[in-house]
Amino acid sequence: MERTTGFVTQLGMDHEAAFDAAEEHGFDYVELLMDGDYERRAFDPAAVREAAAARDLDLLVHLPFALDVGSAYEHVREGAIRELVAAAETAAEMGAEKGVAHANSKAWGPAWDRDHLRDIVLGSVREVDAETPDDVEICFENIPGGAFSTRNFPDLFEETDAAMTFDTGHARVDGLDSAEMARFVGDHGDRISHFHLNDTRKPQDEHLPFGSGTIDFERVLGALPADWTGSLSLEVFTLDYGYIGVSKEYLDDVLSAVDAGTVGE
Numbered sequence: 001m002e003r004t005t006g007f008v009t010q011l012g013m014d015h016e017a018a019f020d021a022a023e024e025h026g027f028d029y030v031e032l033l034m035d036g037d038y039e040r041r042a043f044d045p046a047a048v049r050e051a052a053a054a055r056d057l058d059l060l061v062h063l064p065f066a067l068d069v070g071s072a073y074e075h076v077r078e079g080a081i082r083e084l085v086a087a088a089e090t091a092a093e094m095g096a097e098k099g100v101a102h103a104n105s106k107a108w109g110p111a112w113d114r115d116h117l118r119d120i121v122l123g124s125v126r127e128v129d130a131e132t133p134d135d136v137e138i139c140f141e142n143i144p145g146g147a148f149s150t151r152n153f154p155d156l157f158e159e160t161d162a163a164m165t166f167d168t169g170h171a172r173v174d175g176l177d178s179a180e181m182a183r184f185v186g187d188h189g190d191r192i193s194h195f196h197l198n199d200t201r202k203p204q205d206e207h208l209p210f211g212s213g214t215i216d217f218e219r220v221l222g223a224l225p226a227d228w229t230g231s232l233s234l235e236v237f238t239l240d241y242g243y244i245g246v247s248k249e250y251l252d253d254v255l256s257a258v259d260a261g262t263v264g265e
Helices: 015-025 045-054 074-094 114-131 153-159 168-173 178-188 217-222 241-260
Strands: 002-008 029-033 058-062 096-102 137-141 163-167 192-197 229-234
Touching: 002 015, 002 058, 002 241, 015 029, 015 045, 015 241, 029 045, 029 096, 045 058, 045 074, 058 074, 074 096, 074 114, 096 192, 114 137, 114 153, 137 192, 153 163, 153 178, 163 168, 163 178, 168 178, 168 192, 178 217, 217 241, 229 241
Parallel strands: 002 029, 002 229, 029 058, 058 096, 096 137, 137 163, 163 192, 192 229
Antiparallel strands: none
16 A cells, blocks of 8 residues: 555644644645635745755645535536636645545525535536646545535545545544444545545544544555555644644554554454
């Protein structure tokens, strides 16, 4: 299994400081948040690219969260897709290899047919895939309660060529335990390009330091195909890089167990 590891920046994290922490703790990349004060116009792409390269780091991004690419209203949907594509273009200028995106609709449920909204979202996924730069892989995330939550994400696989970001905490919110996550990963590892390693103690999006929750990550990651190639981002809600460093140590232990084939022993 060939994989790279990194972490997702949080609101309030300066990217230069994040790059320093990533270099110190032996990460391969940083996944930069691109929303709020960190939306695409806030970055100097050349400067970000140079700063990452100076520390021998690759770059991934989390594209804007709340763009309504599944809107039932044509002009809203078109604007959301244009902004998502523009953010991906900026990410490409920064040298990003992947961008995480949400495939969802915010349409008012009682007024709209669910299957109709689902078709709109699928059309948007295909359009985003077609229009974003070829050198940035867009990986759509499982969103609890969304148009494509964990349990029905295989429908998106069947009807698009899109890659997936598998968020473990979101899967837990969707009701999957570690065994069910492992089964999903084993069945669809060929379409999962990226992970958000989001630890939690219960069906809630807690984003705890890795290893402090109850998800059996050895079991989940051990279910990946032996030839899997992808990326693993720690997603921890903290501004303290010490917790990121400790999480990296736990992740290294998990991956060592997976590599050694000792999972479950």
